[in-house]
Amino acid sequence: MKISPARTVTGEVKLSGDKSISHRAAIFAALAEGNTVIENFSRSEDCTATLECLIKMDVSISREGNRVKITGVGKSGLKKPAMALDCGNSGTTMRLLAGVLAGQVFESELFGDESLSKRPMERIAIPLREMGAIVETADGKPPIRIAGKNPLAAINYSLPVASAQLKSAILLAGLNCDGITRVYDPVSAEPVSSSRNHSELMFSYLGAEIAENVSESGGEFSYDVSIDGNSRLTAKDLWVPSDISSSAFFIVAASMLKGSDVTIGNVGLNPTRAAFINELNNFGAKITFRNARTVNNEKIADLRVEYSEALLSRSEP
Structure with a gap:
């Protein structure tokens, strides 16, 4: 096989759907009330792992290429899976679903492949325990075993590092809290969240009672986001x-x-x-x-x- 370097690049490029948004679209649609069609869903193995985990919790999902149809079960409507949930190599799947499962009244387990099994998960477990879920890790790594509780306790939590996955997990758990859960990002030089805010945007789009706040002091910006546990998600079609x-x-x-x-x-x-x-x-x-x-x-x-x-x-x- 001979590979020659490109001398010029011209034309139109069509790319796959964003992985971060695809994960969230699937999870949020499953927790919504009603039917959702997701267009341009990512074809990645990571996002497929998220769909497979949701199916194992009795969420009705069909897929044709990059179009996914999901019938939501509501924020507390997932069913106890018959087996442990395989997240493959997807840390996003594991961390976001940990937040979801913390507010479900059954026991569950999340595991992954050899690579994922080496990644830190205690950072996710700490706030979920504070909210009232029983969360066990293997020396801070997967698998994660969760005994959920509903309602959970609302908390105010300062992220130790900028992490959209950790922030999203807490907000997803906050959907099943008694009260308002607030998450604080680390300070930033820019007047936006120091981590990705796809979850905040999707919560708002689907009707959750969520509020973002930015304040400035001495040239540094502080960002926090809060969600009301009384929120419900209303299904809407999504485009990634x-x-x-x-x-x-x-x-x-x-x-x-x-x-x-x-x-x-x-x-x-x-x-x-x-x-x-x-x-x-x-x-x-x-x-x-x-x-x-x-x-x-x-x-x-x-x-x-x-x-x-x-x-x-x-x-x-």
Whole structure:
């Protein structure tokens, strides 16, 4: 096999749905009341693991390509799985479902492959225990065994590190709390969450009573988000933006290869993840936004990326 380097990149690029948003779309749809159709769902093994875990808890799910149909069971309607839930290699699946299972009145177990079994999970267990669930780990690692409780106790919790997965797990548990649960991000230099806020946007879109707050002191920003345990999720169809992380390869290639001109469709431009595009433009890249719009609270646009001699000259030693 002979591999030749590309001399130019042109045309239109269609990318798979964003993995982070796909995980959340599936879980939130399962906890909602009503039927949801998710378009452009990620084809990744990680997101498939999330679907399989939900099916084992008696959620009705059908899938055709990148379209997924889910019949929600409500926030407290999951059924005890007959076996342990296999999260594969997906830390997102394990951590988010731990938050969900903390508020279900049955015992469950989450496990993963050899790689996932080495990842830290005690950081997830600590706040869930504080809320009243019984959570056991294997020396801080998977498997995670959970005896859920409903209602859980609402808490105020400061994240030790910026982690969208940890924040989301606490908020998902907060759906089944008696009262308001509040999560504080670490301070940041920017007036946005220091971790991805896809969960907050989706909670709001589906009707949860959720509130975000940003305050400034001495040039640093503090962010917190709260959710009311009385919230219920109302099913709505969801459309998953194209994965901005995957778009980075095409953006860099088109910017650096002479004569390149690429359009990447439907890219998610969530402010907590898209800063690198603005930075590239500041350095001379030619990235323009077309058809900018908001879909289920997520900002998206088609990106046109052209070769930039100015950017290339800035990158040379």
